[in-house]
Amino acid sequence: MNDPVTALSGVGPKRAETLGKLGIKTVEDLLRHYPMRYEDRRKPVPVGALVNGEAALVRVTVRRIIRAPMASGASRLSRIPMKVICGDESGEMTLLFFNARWMSGVFNEGIEYWVYGTPRRDLAGVSMAHPETEPVPEDAARGVGIVPVYPLTAGISQKYLRGLVRAAIPRAAAAEEIIPDEILNERRLAPVSFALTNIHFPEDEHALSAARLRLIYEEMFLFQVQVFYAKWNRGDGPIGDGSSVEEPSPIGPSPIGSVEDAEKLFPYALTNAQRRAITEIRSDMTGKGPMRRLLQGDVGSGKTAVAEAAAYFAAESGFQTAVMAPTEILAAQHFEEFNKRFKDKGIRVALLTSGLSAAQKRETKEGLQSGEIQIAIGTHALIEPDVVFSNLGLVVTDEQHRFGVRQRLRLREKGEAPDTLVMTATPIPRTQALMIYADLDVSVLDEMPPGRKPVTTRYINSEKRNDAYGFADKLMEKGGQIYVVAPSIGSDTLASALELTEELTARFPRRRVAMLHGRMKGEEKEDIMSSFVAGGTDMLVSTVVIEVGVNVPNATMMIIENAERFGLAGLHQLRGRVGRGAEKSYCVLISDSDNELAVRRCETIARETDGFKIADLDLELRGPGDLFGVRQHGLADFRLADPAKHMDILKLANSDAQALISDDPGLCSPEHAPLRRLVEGNYTIQ
Numbered sequence: 001m002n003d004p005v006t007a008l009s010g011v012g013p014k015r016a017e018t019l020g021k022l023g024i025k026t027v028e029d030l031l032r033h034y035p036m037r038y039e040d041r042r043k044p045v046p047v048g049a050l051v052n053g054e055a056a057l058v059r060v061t062v063r064r065i066i067r068a069p070m071a072s073g074a075s076r077l078s079r080i081p082m083k084v085i086c087g088d089e090s091g092e093m094t095l096l097f098f099n100a101r102w103m104s105g106v107f108n109e110g111i112e113y114w115v116y117g118t119p120r121r122d123l124a125g126v127s128m129a130h131p132e133t134e135p136v137p138e139d140a141a142r143g144v145g146i147v148p149v150y151p152l153t154a155g156i157s158q159k160y161l162r163g164l165v166r167a168a169i170p171r172a173a174a175a176e177e178i179i180p181d182e183i184l185n186e187r188r189l190a191p192v193s194f195a196l197t198n199i200h201f202p203e204d205e206h207a208l209s210a211a212r213l214r215l216i217y218e219e220m221f222l223f224q225v226q227v228f229y230a231k232w233n234r235g236d237g238p239i240g241d242g243s244s245v246e247e248p249s250p251i252g253p254s255p256i257g258s259v260e261d262a263e264k265l266f267p268y269a270l271t272n273a274q275r276r277a278i279t280e281i282r283s284d285m286t287g288k289g290p291m292r293r294l295l296q297g298d299v300g301s302g303k304t305a306v307a308e309a310a311a312y313f314a315a316e317s318g319f320q321t322a323v324m325a326p327t328e329i330l331a332a333q334h335f336e337e338f339n340k341r342f343k344d345k346g347i348r349v350a351l352l353t354s355g356l357s358a359a360q361k362r363e364t365k366e367g368l369q370s371g372e373i374q375i376a377i378g379t380h381a382l383i384e385p386d387v388v389f390s391n392l393g394l395v396v397t398d399e400q401h402r403f404g405v406r407q408r409l410r411l412r413e414k415g416e417a418p419d420t421l422v423m424t425a426t427p428i429p430r431t432q433a434l435m436i437y438a439d440l441d442v443s444v445l446d447e448m449p450p451g452r453k454p455v456t457t458r459y460i461n462s463e464k465r466n467d468a469y470g471f472a473d474k475l476m477e478k479g480g481q482i483y484v485v486a487p488s489i490g491s492d493t494l495a496s497a498l499e500l501t502e503e504l505t506a507r508f509p510r511r512r513v514a515m516l517h518g519r520m521k522g523e524e525k526e527d528i529m530s531s532f533v534a535g536g537t538d539m540l541v542s543t544v545v546i547e548v549g550v551n552v553p554n555a556t557m558m559i560i561e562n563a564e565r566f567g568l569a570g571l572h573q574l575r576g577r578v579g580r581g582a583e584k585s586y587c588v589l590i591s592d593s594d595n596e597l598a599v600r601r602c603e604t605i606a607r608e609t610d611g612f613k614i615a616d617l618d619l620e621l622r623g624p625g626d627l628f629g630v631r632q633h634g635l636a637d638f639r640l641a642d643p644a645k646h647m648d649i650l651k652l653a654n655s656d657a658q659a660l661i662s663d664d665p666g667l668c669s670p671e672h673a674p675l676r677r678l679v680e681g682n683y684t685i686q
Contacts, residue, residue: 001171001175005025010163033151039146042144042146044059044114045057047088047126059088062110065084065109081096082096094128095115100130107133115131115133146201172197190211213649217653219639220649222679224654227657228657250418251419265342266341271450281309291394294422297425298612301447303423311342312347320389323375323377335350349375350377352364352382353381365387382411393415395411425573452579453585455575455578455586456584457586458587458588472557480583482538483577484540486500487544487566513537553580553581553582554581558577559590560588563590574587667679
């Protein structure tokens with residue numbers, strides 16, 4: 001199973017390189033390259049019963065071969081196909097092969113062939129262009145069988161890949177079983193060798209169903225084992241003896257402020273959800289092991305205030321806090337918030353980004369190393385090698401999905417097992433969050449601070465587009481700022497950022513219109529966004545690169561062109577860019593699409609404001625997509641499993657994995673050795 005794919009007949013270096021584009025490097029990779037669908041070729045159809053346009057299998061005898069004439073260049077002769085006249089008792093048909101003179105040696109007159117393709121019936125009779133063919137074996141009692149159809153790449157055909165998989169199937173018997181026998185029996189799951197054989201060439205529907213169930217469960221189970229393994233073994237790498245390597249919390253029983261003291265930081269009343277989250281965080285920070293907590297909350301739910309309370313607890317105990325944001329704009333906004341909160345409390349806050357001068361960077365780094373600076377807010381600049389903390393006790397990552405596992409780990413390595421708080425504004429259905437982030441404890445901010453005005457949302461077609469922009473002009477006249485979002489950059493049939501910018505610049509000559517898109521360099525994007533934040537731009541035309549979390553209180557309207565092109569979660573995130581100030585705010589979705597799903601998405605956003613309800617509906621409408629951040633965990637992608645469709649299997653896998661790791665945290669039992677090797681190979685730290 002671990003042999004390179006070149007160990008199989010017919011795979012040389014060039015073929016291996018091409019297969020590598022499909023992620024196929026070993027025999028196991030090949031057997032794990034699952035079909036995307038299947039064709040039922042078990043029952044042949046008589047030629048006389050073929051239906052125009054419906055793919056079918058026929059069993060025919062070759063009666064005559066008409067070879068294409070020799071031709072070269074752009075000659076009309078080059079377009080004359082080779083023809084194979086064949087048939088059965090019910091009729092005759094013609095197989096057509098264009099630019100394929102080499103096919104003349106494939107067929108022999110008088111021999112029976114299985115032919116699979118899409119027939120065409122016209123006045124000339126029945127024909128199939130470039131069908132799949134193979135000789136009928138002497139002992140063939142029925143059709144070809146259930147045939148897999150694979151994802152391909154240029155240079156690899158279905159026929160070649162099927163043959164390669166068939167050659168590898170015998171090796172499936174050597175596949176290591178990672179699921180313990182007890183679970184296999186209890187869940188009535190097929191062995192891995194059976195599954196890897198029948199996922200490709202199943203005997204029947206029952207065998208295919210059993211193979212799929214086994215492999216879907218396996219993906220879910222492996223995923224859950226890995227996250228529970230990480231939760232039980234909170235070290236910086238794989239463990240060796242099965243004992244937990246959980247280090248003591250850096251803050252632990254140190255003097256720490258109370259929740260009531262933290263509340264006094266704020267000139268407003270916290271929500272019950274914020275108090276609950278702060279209480280959970282304080283409990284973690286005074287516990288035995290380092291905190292590993294995910295804080296998720298909708299746009300405007302007050303995550304920053306919770307992070308400030310956590311930083312306060314750390315500072316009161318003599319520890320430093322590092323807050324990492326994905327962009328300089330977000331880092332600067334966090335710095336302003338934290339500095340406003342702590343400047344009169346004797347707690348020094350500093351900003352560290354690549355955009356600072358050399359002198360500013362040097363001063364901040366010296367303050368962090370000496371301990372004079374208690375809270376550092378920054379971007380990736382925080383993880384540079386020359387940034388040294390005196391006593392780092394808390395690490396906060398904002399919009400955690402924007403950072404890779406290694407980046408978050410490098411920041412944690414700046415301290416001795418610091419407490420970790422990761423924040424996200426992407427609502428995830430609660431049940432799914434508890435499972436997908438099983439290696440983290442989860443706090444949810446599920447209520448909005450009082451006084452925050454809901455954004456009025458309207459769904460219109462292009463006939464009312466002028467009205468929307470007329471209303472936008474009135475808001476700009478009052479000093480408001482406008483976001484306009486386009487689904488693309490360049491010209492096509494949809495509204496594009498370039499075309500919209502030209503149109504709106506001409507339409508509003510007295511307004512300052514700017515454009516922002518993902519192909520711009522980082523500094524240019526930062527400058528344009530900074531100008532909008534500072535009020536130097538009236539209308540910002542943008543693709544979806546508008547930063548999550550950027551606070552522009554003066555932005556009072558969001559117009560989304562071709563709204564059908566965005567998912568529910570995306571539309572909700574875009575709407576969250578407005579409604580952050582004292583003025584009433586609006587969101588307008590413009591779409592002429594009559595697609596049922598697109599219409600439902602737009603109607604849902606116009607009706608619903610709760611991000612968690614929207615996330616549930618999004619899951620129903622389009623499946624999980626990247627919602628679960630699987631790649632951010634560094635774990636294997638789901639190939640067959642879909643957490644939205646297979647939640648019942650996920651719950652079983654979750655329960656089984658939790659019980660397994662509770663009994664054997666280090667997977668040290670001999671029976672668990674194959675599972676342990678696989679888990680350690682993918683082991684990452686959240």
